[in-house]
Every structure is written in C-alpha cells, then in structure tokens.
Amino acid sequence: MSTEATPQQDPQSTVAKKPRRRLLTTTGVGLVMVGLTVLIAVLSPWLTPYSATATNAHIALMGPSAEHWLGTDQYGRDVLTRTLEGGRYALLVAFLSTTIAVVIGTLIGAVAAYAEGWLDEIISRVMDAVLSVPAVLAMLLIVTVFGQGLWVIVLAVAVVYVPAVARVVRGAARPVANSGYVTAARARGERGLPIIIREILPNVRDTVMVEFAMRASWVILLVSTLSFLGFGANPPTPDWGLMVEENRTALTVAPLGTVAPIVSLAILVVGVNLAADGLAKRMGVDRAARAAG
Numbered sequence: 001m002s003t004e005a006t007p008q009q010d011p012q013s014t015v016a017k018k019p020r021r022r023l024l025t026t027t028g029v030g031l032v033m034v035g036l037t038v039l040i041a042v043l044s045p046w047l048t049p050y051s052a053t054a055t056n057a058h059i060a061l062m063g064p065s066a067e068h069w070l071g072t073d074q075y076g077r078d079v080l081t082r083t084l085e086g087g088r089y090a091l092l093v094a095f096l097s098t099t100i101a102v103v104i105g106t107l108i109g110a111v112a113a114y115a116e117g118w119l120d121e122i123i124s125r126v127m128d129a130v131l132s133v134p135a136v137l138a139m140l141l142i143v144t145v146f147g148q149g150l151w152v153i154v155l156a157v158a159v160v161y162v163p164a165v166a167r168v169v170r171g172a173a174r175p176v177a178n179s180g181y182v183t184a185a186r187a188r189g190e191r192g193l194p195i196i197i198r199e200i201l202p203n204v205r206d207t208v209m210v211e212f213a214m215r216a217s218w219v220i221l222l223v224s225t226l227s228f229l230g231f232g233a234n235p236p237t238p239d240w241g242l243m244v245e246e247n248r249t250a251l252t253v254a255p256l257g258t259v260a261p262i263v264s265l266a267i268l269v270v271g272v273n274l275a276a277d278g279l280a281k282r283m284g285v286d287r288a289a290r291a292a293g
Contacts, residue, residue: 026274026277026278027274027275027277027278027279027282028278029271029274030270030271030272030273030274030275030276030277030278031271031275032271033267033268033270033271033274034268034271034272034275037087037091037264037267037268037271038087038091040084040087041084041085041086041087041088041091044081044084044085044088045085047084048078048080048081048084050068050077050078050080050081051077051078051081052077052078052081052082052085052236052238053077053236053237053238054077055075055076055077055236056072056075056076056077057075057076058076059072059076060072060073060074060075060076061073061074061250061253061254062076062254063254064256068080070083070256070257070260071254071256071257072254072257073243073246073247073250073254073257074246074247074249074250074254074257075236077236079254079256079257079260080260081238082238082243082261083238083240083243083260083261083264085238086238086239086240086243086261086264087240087264087268088238089223089227089232089233089237089238089239090220090223090224090227090239090240090241090265090268091220091268092150093150093153093154093157093219093223094157094216094219094220094223095216096154097153097154097155097156097157097158097161097219097223098157098161098212098215098216098219099212100154100155100158101157101158101160101161101162101165101215101219102165102208102211102212102215104158104162104165104166105161105162105163105164105165105166105168105169105211106165106166106169106201106204106208107196108123108127108162108166108169108170109165109166109167109168109169109170109171109172109173110169110170110173110196110200110201110204111123111192111196112124112166112170113169113170113171113173113174113176113177113200114173114177114182114192114195114196114200115192116177120170123166123170124167124170126163127162127163127166127167128163130159130160130162130163131163131164131167135160135161135222136222136225136226136229138156138159138160139153139156139157139160139222139226139231140226140229140231142155142156142159143156143226143231144231148231148232148234153223153226153232157219157222157223160222161215161218161219164215165211165215168207168211169204169207169208169211172204172207173200173203173204176199176200176203176204177200181199182195182199182200185198185199206283206284206285207285209279209283210276210279210280210283210285213272213275213276213279213280214276214280216272216276217269217272217273217276220265220268220269220272221265221269223241224239224240224241224244224265225241226241227239227240227241227242227245228241228242228244228245229245230245240261240262240264240265241261241265243257243258243260243261244258244261244262
C-alpha cells in the first residue's frame with residue numbers, strides 16, 4: 001500500500017505570514033474607519049432631514065427620541081445632524097494644510113540635503129527655531145493677528161508643520177544626495193533642481209507618503225483643539241471641536257452633545273493612525289524614528 005508524502009510546510013514562512021496578515025488587517029481597519037468617516041461627512045446632508053444650523057428653543061436639550069436619535073443641544077439643533085456634518089471642516093482643513101505642509105516641507109528638506117554646506121546650515125537653524133515654538137501657541141498667534149478664516153487656519157497649520165516635515169525629508173534624502181547616481185548627475189553638469197526632482201524626490205517617496213499620513217492625524221487634533229478654544233470654526237458651523245466647547249456646560253443634562261463629537265473624532269484619529277502605522281511598516285519606514293527626528 002503506497003502512501004503519498006504530505007508536503008511539509010516551512011515554519012519560517014508560516015511565521016512570516018502571520019505578521020503580514022496582522023499588518024493587512026490593521027491597515028484595512030484603519031482605512032475602513034477613515035473611509036466611513038469621509039463618506040458620512042460627504043453624504044451627511046442627505047442622511048438626516050434636519051438642518052445643522054437651524055435653532056429651535058422649544059426642543060432645546062432634549063434627550064434621545066424617535067425624531068432626534070441623539071437628542072438636541074442647548075439651541076435646539078439636532079445633535080446627530082451636527083455630528084455627521086461636523087467632520088467636514090476638520091477634514092477639509094486637515095487635507096489642505098497637510099498637503100501644503102508636506103509639499104513645501106519636502107522641497108525644503110530635499111534642497112537642504114542636496115545643498116549641504118552653509119545653505120543646509122541656515123535652513124536647519126531656521127527650521128529648528130520654528131520647531132521650538134509650541135504648535136498651539138504659534139497657531140493662536142497667527143490666528144489672532146490675521147483672523148479666523150479658513151485659509152488663515154490652513155496656512156497657520158502648514159507653517160507649524162513645514163519644519164517638521166522638512167527635517168524628516170532632509171534625513172531621508174541625505175543618503176540619496178550622497179549616492180553614486182547623484183554624484184554622476186553632478187559630474188555630467190546637470191543643475192541642482194533637475195537632480196532633486198528626478199533623482200532625490202522619487203527615492204524618498206515612501207517617507208513622504210508615511211509623513212503625510214502621520215501629520216494628517218496630528219492636524220485633525222490640532223484643528224479641533226483650535227475650534228474648542230474658539231479660534232477655529234465660527235458658530236454655527238458644525239464642527240466637532242466647536243460642538244464640544246458649546247455643549248460641555250450641559251454635559252450632565254444632555255451628554256450626547258459632547259460625547260458624540262468626541263467619539264467621532266476618536267474614530268477618525270485612530271483610523272488615520274492605524275492606516276499610517278500599516279503604511280509605514282509595509283514600506284519599511286521607521287515611523288518612530290521619523291517622529292523623534
């Protein structure tokens with residue numbers, strides 16, 4: 001009686017597959033959380049029949065009911081509607097400011113890594129000076145001087161995070177700038193800008209992508225903090241930070257007006273962090289080292 005040999009499974013390949021599956025699961029969960037938040041923010045006007053800004057003093061501070069699932073706030077506005085639409089402002093500001101900060105910071109960091117010498121020293125000292133100022137304090141100063149418009153907030157956040165992005169990209173681009181193909185390009189007489197665009201930036205793409213995801217989560221929290229302090233979204237704009245500030249005095253009477261935006265903000269930030277961690281591990285970028293640098 002013949003018996004067929006059962007193929008032996010390599011233990012090392014089995015062990016290697018488990019972290020990979022865990023990584024894909026973590027990244028997938030993060031992307032789902034972010035995707036659902038963005039989708040709900042976009043479709044929110046069609047998900048509830050109420051206005052996010054219309055007030056009604058007769059139903060102020062109502063508890064959950066069949067008409068208002070999460071109750072109403074102190075102005076009689078539907079909490080569910082304001083929570084669903086509340087992510088719009090934070091998402092818009094976070095996307096615009098993170099994009100501007102990463103683009104400008106990447107260019108500055110790449111130029112500093114390529115130039116070296118006195119130009120690198122000047123750029124590094126300026127970036128260190130800006131980084132020495134606490135982010136919230138710097139933003140409060142900018143908003144106080146220039147106002148609370150959307151683009152003021154966007155530019156303020158970008159100014160705060162450009163030095164950090166530039167510092168990370170400079171560290172990642174320095175080995176590339178000293179590589180053989182960059183030296184060969186210099187020997188051929190190519191100018192600095194084409195070398196930076198064609199040779200350096202493509203080789204730090206993974207770092208830039210991870211940096212974008214990582215900074216986005218911090219920007220969302222920073223924008224919500226500004227709104228909570230009264231320097232972000234202007235009432236009656238539905239915004240999670242502003243909702244917490246408006247409803248915290250009625251926490252014992254109508255807690256959902258405060259709890260709902262906090263939970264929504266936590267879901268978005270945790271989702272972005274999970275996606276960023278998964279992206280960093282998949283691309284082999286040491287996120288902890290980048291953040292410390």
